[in-house]
Amino acid sequence: MEDVIIGLEIHVQLNRLRSKMFCGCSTDYHNSEPNSHTCPVCLGLPGSLPVLNKKAVEFGIKVGLALNCTIEEETLFYRKNYYYPDLPKGFQISQYDFPLATRGHIMILGDDGVERDIRINRAHMEEDPGRLVHAGTIDRAKYTMVDYNRCGMPLLEVVTEPDLRSPKEARAFLDKLKSILEYLEVFDGSLEGSMRVDANISLKGGDRTEIKNISGFKGVEKALSYEITRQKNMQRRNIKVVQETRHFDEIRNITVSIRSKVGAHDYRYFPECDLVGLRIASWVPAIKAALPELPDAKRKRFVEQYNLSDDHAKSLTSEIKVANFYEAVAARAPPKLAAVWIADVLKGELNYRGRTIDGFSQEHMAGIVNMLAEGKITEDGAVQVIRDLLDGRGSSPDEIVKSKGLGKAEDDAVQKAVREAVAESADAVADYKAGSERALNFIVGVVMKKTRGKASPGEVHRLVKAEVEKI
Amino acid sequence: MLMELREQLLSGSAEDYLSKLFLKIERSSLNGFTSLARESALQQAREFDKNPGKGRLAGVPIAIKECISTKGIETNCSSNILRGYIPPYDAHVIQQLKAEGAIIMGKTNMDEFAMGSSTETSCFGPTRNPWDLDCVPGGSSGGSAAVVAGGEAPCALGSDTGGSVRCPASFCGIVGLKPTYGLVSRYGLIAYANSLEQIGPLTRTVEDTALLMEVIAGHDERDTTSAEGKRSYLPIKEGVSGLKIGIPREYFGEGVNKEVERAVWDAINTLEGLGATWKEVSLPHTKHALAAYYVIAMSEASSNLARFDGLRYGLRLGEDKDWHTTFSDIRAKGFGPEAKRRILLGTYALSAGYYGRYYLKALKVRTLIKEDFLRAFKDVDLLAGPTMPIPAFRIGERINDPLSLYLADVFTVPINLAGVPAISVPCGFAGHLPVGLQLIGRHFDEATVLQAAHTFEKATFFHEKMPEVI
Numbered sequence: 001m002e003d004v005i006i007g008l009e010i011h012v013q014l015n016r017l018r019s020k021m022f023c024g025c026s027t028d029y030h031n032s033e034p035n036s037h038t039c040p041v042c043l044g045l046p047g048s049l050p051v052l053n054k055k056a057v058e059f060g061i062k063v064g065l066a067l068n069c070t071i072e073e074e075t076l077f078y079r080k081n082y083y084y085p086d087l088p089k090g091f092q093i094s095q096y097d098f099p100l101a102t103r104g105h106i107m108i109l110g111d112d113g114v115e116r117d118i119r120i121n122r123a124h125m126e127e128d129p130g131r132l133v134h135a136g137t138i139d140r141a142k143y144t145m146v147d148y149n150r151c152g153m154p155l156l157e158v159v160t161e162p163d164l165r166s167p168k169e170a171r172a173f174l175d176k177l178k179s180i181l182e183y184l185e186v187f188d189g190s191l192e193g194s195m196r197v198d199a200n201i202s203l204k205g206g207d208r209t210e211i212k213n214i215s216g217f218k219g220v221e222k223a224l225s226y227e228i229t230r231q232k233n234m235q236r237r238n239i240k241v242v243q244e245t246r247h248f249d250e251i252r253n254i255t256v257s258i259r260s261k262v263g264a265h266d267y268r269y270f271p272e273c274d275l276v277g278l279r280i281a282s283w284v285p286a287i288k289a290a291l292p293e294l295p296d297a298k299r300k301r302f303v304e305q306y307n308l309s310d311d312h313a314k315s316l317t318s319e320i321k322v323a324n325f326y327e328a329v330a331a332r333a334p335p336k337l338a339a340v341w342i343a344d345v346l347k348g349e350l351n352y353r354g355r356t357i358d359g360f361s362q363e364h365m366a367g368i369v370n371m372l373a374e375g376k377i378t379e380d381g382a383v384q385v386i387r388d389l390l391d392g393r394g395s396s397p398d399e400i401v402k403s404k405g406l407g408k409a410e411d412d413a414v415q416k417a418v419r420e421a422v423a424e425s426a427d428a429v430a431d432y433k434a435g436s437e438r439a440l441n442f443i444v445g446v447v448m449k450k451t452r453g454k455a456s457p458g459e460v461h462r463l464v465k466a467e468v469e470k471i
Numbered sequence: 472m473l474m475e476l477r478e479q480l481l482s483g484s485a486e487d488y489l490s491k492l493f494l495k496i497e498r499s500s501l502n503g504f505t506s507l508a509r510e511s512a513l514q515q516a517r518e519f520d521k522n523p524g525k526g527r528l529a530g531v532p533i534a535i536k537e538c539i540s541t542k543g544i545e546t547n548c549s550s551n552i553l554r555g556y557i558p559p560y561d562a563h564v565i566q567q568l569k570a571e572g573a574i575i576m577g578k579t580n581m582d583e584f585a586m587g588s589s590t591e592t593s594c595f596g597p598t599r600n601p602w603d604l605d606c607v608p609g610g611s612s613g614g615s616a617a618v619v620a621g622g623e624a625p626c627a628l629g630s631d632t633g634g635s636v637r638c639p640a641s642f643c644g645i646v647g648l649k650p651t652y653g654l655v656s657r658y659g660l661i662a663y664a665n666s667l668e669q670i671g672p673l674t675r676t677v678e679d680t681a682l683l684m685e686v687i688a689g690h691d692e693r694d695t696t697s698a699e700g701k702r703s704y705l706p707i708k709e710g711v712s713g714l715k716i717g718i719p720r721e722y723f724g725e726g727v728n729k730e731v732e733r734a735v736w737d738a739i740n741t742l743e744g745l746g747a748t749w750k751e752v753s754l755p756h757t758k759h760a761l762a763a764y765y766v767i768a769m770s771e772a773s774s775n776l777a778r779f780d781g782l783r784y785g786l787r788l789g790e791d792k793d794w795h796t797t798f799s800d801i802r803a804k805g806f807g808p809e810a811k812r813r814i815l816l817g818t819y820a821l822s823a824g825y826y827g828r829y830y831l832k833a834l835k836v837r838t839l840i841k842e843d844f845l846r847a848f849k850d851v852d853l854l855a856g857p858t859m860p861i862p863a864f865r866i867g868e869r870i871n872d873p874l875s876l877y878l879a880d881v882f883t884v885p886i887n888l889a890g891v892p893a894i895s896v897p898c899g900f901a902g903h904l905p906v907g908l909q910l911i912g913r914h915f916d917e918a919t920v921l922q923a924a925h926t927f928e929k930a931t932f933f934h935e936k937m938p939e940v941i
Contacts, residue, residue, distance in 0.1 A: 081774050081777060085780075085794055090776075268826075270830060273666035275695050
């Protein structure tokens with residue numbers, strides 16, 4: 001594969017804050033009328049002045065530390081000047097020199113299966129502009145409406161070095177970043193537009209293009225894949241890839257040019273004198289001390305403390321909610337078995353249904369794992385219980401086990417049937433011993449008949465095999 | 472003055488007083504007011520007459536510069552681009568005034584977006600100087616100064632970015648104070664150059680200025696640059712004995728009108744006679760102040776005025792085209808030539824490749840100028856000099872020569888660059904036109920500035936002189 005060079009700029013809404021970046025307006029605007037969460041400050045009315053939300057800076061420092069960045073002694077805000085209808089002041093309050101955090105790194109699993117550090121260039125704070133609602137697609141809209149509810153939402157822009165080598169790695173980086181942000185309780189990724197990505201991409205030897213404002217991780221992967229194909233084909237046709245800004249059209253799944261380098265902005269950055277420089281060095285120790293355990297550390301601890309495989313530990317720690325769920329279950333049931341059942345079964349069943357772990361009871365999970373550990377239930381039975389609980393068939397594991405006859409008593413009946421069937425099927429046993437794996441199917445059929453189809457064929461097959469092996 | 476006015480209002484009628492002012496304004500040829508809040512003001516006056524209340528400014532009418540936001544009253548910076556904009560909120564100073572019972576009587580003319588020293592760049596046409604109707608009142612708070620000097624309002628608020636309160640106070644023969652940067656909240660003041668400007672009073676006496684400062688100064692959490700703490704200015708200490716006054720060498724000599732220089736020296740002699748001592752000091756970077764000031768002010772202005780795109784408020788021109796064309800047309804039509812000049816120059820100064828050469832260099836000069844003042848204030852308590860190098864000039868005389876207009880700000884802009892407080896008090900006449908004495912103090916030492924100005928005023932009669940137009 002040709003060398004692909006990708007760098008990302010990720011705009012993260014620090015949406016776990018209650019108020020906006022420079023005013024007291026609530027950040028909880030997602031279900032509100034357009035332009036109802038506004039005030040003179042976030043509307044940029046003449047004469048209004050920004051007042052910095054200190055908590056937002058605290059959140060920013062938290063993230064900076066979690067990304068292994070250096071936190072600057074003093075941080076400054078700048079004005080980034082440009083005209084756009086979503087920007088009511090004609091400038092965006094952002095950072096330029098002396099950003100909050102610089103030079104960090106986080107680890108991802110590379111396409112080669114090896115974990116490696118992706119360098120972070122900087123993380124700086126800025127205010128979100130309003131939201132444009134186009135009538136149609138961006139390049140063909142007849143008119144556009146503006147909603148300023150989002151205006152002034154606290155954003156953290158995380159800029160990576162061009163260390164990513166494929167759309168998949170870009171996705172892995174974003175997953176990891178999201179995981180860290182949720183661990184820090186500064187970010188809720190379930191809200192629309194909470195994370196928006198600009199991606200810079202080039203093929204070796206070519207100019208880079210920037211794809212702006214992609215929402216959704218799948219979108220990033222798709223946009224990058226499309227852009228690689230486009231640039232590759234340009235090269236094959238001997239057309240020069242020009243440096244430009246492109247937009248990802250989610251409906252058509254292609255990128256379209258919106259601005260060439262010739263028309264590039266000069267943002268005329270200069271210090272925002274309505275805010276004063278902020279000495280943040282002294283804030284750092286307390287914030288650092290209060291940092292929660294982060295995904296990589298938790299994963300390591302799970303391996304050591306619960307004796308888990310690295311894969312299970314990784315699967316359980318990628319989402320803080322899953323990790324917390326697991327630890328709650330592991331406190332009441334055998335940890336290793338709990339890990340298998342949560343990572344391999346429960347997560348799969350949830351994914352399949354597009355559900356999150358919030359809706360599943362920790363107590364139920366612990367109950368299921370304990371029944372498994374005590375041999376009161378078969379593996380197939382346990383899967384059945386999980387599915388029934390998720391689909392609202394039954395109120396508790398006990399109740400489902402009882403009503404469906406998945407319990408130990410039934411289990412004994414199956415065992416009995418297996419023993420009888422093996423004893424009655426000397427020919428088949430002999431065939432099996434002679435090397436015919438298929439001979440077992442005959443015995444399984446006998447058992448199924450004896451149990452009137454109540455037993456699970458997979459489980460029966462396993463039991464029959466074990467019984468025959470004993471002979 | 473205001474103290475006596477309050478007594479009068481209590482024994483008489485605020486409604487009568489205000490009605491007479493409105494009548495006078497209607498017949499006036501000053502063009503000082505741009506709009507009157509007749510209904511709400513008279514209503515408030517009637518309420519005062521029924522129940523005067525305890526506010527320190529209860530029943531006192533006040534005129535407000537066009538760039539200070541007043542809820543429900545059009546606030547347009549004397550610019551076409553903001554015509555029709557009615558703020559949904561009051562500036563901090565307006566809230567403070569209202570809380571003390573003051574009556575907002577109307578808005579006053581100014582240079583467009585406070586860009587000028589003559590009030591000629593207003594979209595409402597020039598304001599006239601009550602001492603000579605053919606002359607400018609100074610600027611940019613020319614409307615506020617003219618209506619106070621002309622007896623159309625007992626007091627007013629202006630704003631001072633590079634001399635915009637002191638210049639018109641000097642030209643119109645009244646008192647004007649530019650407070651220490653951070654002393655008065657800028658919340659609601661429509662920004663021209665936000666790192667330089669302060670709201671300040673324009674009054675007939677120093678005591679009135681102190682009274683207004685008591686009301687408008689103080690911490691406001693909505694302005695991050697607003698200083699902590701509450702200071703008191705009344706009663707003003709009288710006497711200047713023991714006070715050491717510095718006379719900056721650079722504030723006299725070439726370019727200073729002889730009669731202005733004489734009037735200012737007379738004032739210094741008067742202060743010496745009252746017990747102060749003086750010595751010559753040097754503010755060596757004064758010659759670079761104008762250049763630095765204009766680079767900084769225009770750079771900030773280019774950004775501050777970017778929000779006026781007609782999308783949410785202000786001027787709109789019939790049919791909309793695409794975004795870029797629409798806002799460009801609105802700005803082309805809405806801004807006057809001086810605002811455009813400053814936006815263009817400021818945009819240029821901040822551009823990639825020029826930022827270091829202009830803006831950063833200007834910031835360095837600003838630091839040097841501030842250090843000039845700090846050094847001088849190690850030896851002296853106050854600095855004294857002319858507010859303006861010239862008396863009021865004729866309307867139209869300099870409007871086509873922006874550079875000569877900019878040069879007239881030579882003694883006022885260093886004060887804004889340094890952030891120190893300065894007052895202009897009437898100290899004599901050049902011909903028939905008033906001359907202002909500028910007294911400059913240490914950061915947050917308005918008390919000493921007011922003390923010297925008040926003592927000087929008590930010993931002289933200049934503030935009692937009224938222009939004949941009245």
